[in-house]
Amino acid sequence: AQSVTQLDSQVPVFEEAPVELRCNYSSSVSVYLFWYVQYPNQGLQLLLKYLSGSTLVKGINGFEAEFNKSQTSFHLRKPSVHISDTAEYFCAVSERDTGNQFYFGTGTSLTVIP
């Protein structure tokens, strides 16, 4: 089974500053990687996903993430955050061809300060 670690439980950042939310997973087997965002009183929505190909993937709302196989990481970045980015962010991993298990991190609460 996979273990997904989001080291930062809370990240405060000033508006228009860059941000990086870190995600590491445990296994070196082939994986699919996802970032989800959860706004208050809502379900999780997909931000972006890595399935194969280019290790830099771009998602909605200006977010991007880079897959690093050697470091088993999938960090999420945005060069300039907006107040509306305040939310909870979850990293998730699934293993290729075993399909149905999605392993979630504990989440990072991003607070954008005006």
Added chain:
Amino acid sequence: DAGVIQSPRHEVTEMGQEVTLRCKPISGHDYLFWYRQTMMRGLELLIYFNNNVPIDDSGMPEDRFSAKMPNASFSTLKIQPSEPRDSAVYFCASIAGGKGNSPLHFGNGTRLTVT
């Protein structure tokens, strides 16, 4: 596409009462998942179905919890009797296919409060 629909959005009940949470997955999705979210434990998988058949219920906390999927468009999660420690947000999610490369589509959740 209406998305995953959950009802009710909020449920407040007294300890010992039966609670039923409902979910309608996205049409055509053949996998359905029930998750529970709490501050202490984060997002926990309770059970998932494939083609209406329960595949893995190892996350169901105890016998007080049961889930059914009588058809492809409807699932229920029942707690009987409910306890205060069951207070959480319960999410339903669905996907099409089982190779892990399809992202989960989540409903907006049911916030359960047991007093």
